[in-house]
């Protein structure tokens with residue numbers, strides 16, 4: 001179980017998050033919703049270790065931890081809003097880069113990447129470069145990359161915002177299929193229909209943080 005307690009964050013003296021508590025139950029999908037500017041991405045960046053909270057704690061299975069630890073141990077995988085793919089690398093290399101940097105052999109990383117590519121209907125794109133892919137394909141590569149380290153929690157930032165509306169249902173199907181496999185997922189979204197399709201629990205960001 002991932003737990004955040006008393007998270008505070010200000011930018012230039014303006015408080016965005018105030019004493020925010022959040023619990024992500026194992027095997028469930030939590031949607032974090034709220035209007036633009038309320039601090040959803042800031043919260044995700046704090047969980048992912050890309051931003052530092054001014055105060056508050058993060059625990060994993062009851063033990064206090066740090067976002068860096070969660071990511072370096074491969075507990076947490078993040079799917080970024082604009083996919084964050086490395087343009088200079090093939091799809092397969094995008095997926096194997098983190099595992100090989102973490103010490104896996106290239107052969108093992110390739111094997112896992114090929115399994116993921118197959119399960120996400122991307123086998124034919126393995127050698128392609130990101131710029132040649134459609135939005136939906138880029139999204140699935142970003143998901144494959146986040147899954148490559150076998151995370152226990154998958155975090156998505158606005159997974160439908162860069163997609164054609166018709167592709168939203170595909171992403172919802174994927175999220176729901178990962179749930180069936182036992183994955184814990186956190187989805188940041190302003191798309192309430194998408195939240196309804198995937199979420200066990202919807203957490204509405206409090207707007208009280210802003211001065």
Ligand SMILES: Nc1ncnc2c1ncn2[C@@H]1O[C@H](COP(=O)(O)OP(=O)(O)OP(=O)(O)O)[C@@H](O)[C@H]1O
Pocket residue numbers: 011012016034035036037038039040041042043190
């Ligand atoms: N690095 C930063 N420096 C200064 N202000 C920032 C920084 N990052 C975010 N903010 C401010 O914090 C507030 C919350 O931003 P955030 O991106 O977290 O909101 P959001 O809820 O994700 O919005 P959206 O749905 O539009 O993406 C905004 O007012 C934003 O301008």
